């Protein structure tokens with residue numbers, strides 16, 4: 001009688017522990033998202049969008065003389081390393097006012113567009 005009772009208590013205890021163990025597993029926290037909030041950081045400077053805009057402005061306004069790859073040719077200077085020669089404000093002045101065989105783009109391009117082109121070219125060194 002006593003032994004059966006003890007066995008019963010032990011079984012119930014084991015069962016209770018089993019339930020607690022299972023409950024513990026079920027309430028475990030969802031795994032945190034490994035890459036949550038880790039978006040690529042390049043967007044902070046808007047680099048890609050600016051590059052795309054600069055390239056299309058260049059293709060529409062400058063490519064005819066300075067070539068698709070900025071290599072120039074003939075009387076037209078190579079712009080591939082122009083950022084080593086001029087800073088953005090100097091390039092902006094050349095684009096705005098023109099120089100010798102280079103036409104002025106004041107009135108043809110907005111100040112913003114000239115700015116985008118100048119920044120883009122000044123990074124070419």
Ligand code: HEC
Pocket residue numbers: 058061062063064065066075076077078079082085091094095099100101102103105117121
């Ligand atoms: C009609 C042809 C022509 C077009 C179009 C043209 N350029 Fe030029 N560009 C020239 C010539 C010619 C020179 C050289 C001027 C000089 O010798 O003073 C020059 C010079 C430059 C220079 C100075 C390069 C250096 O090494 O001194 C920059 C920067 C430049 N161009 C940017 C541009 C940009 C940006 C555009 C488009 C918005 C553009 N050019 C459109 C003909 C052109």
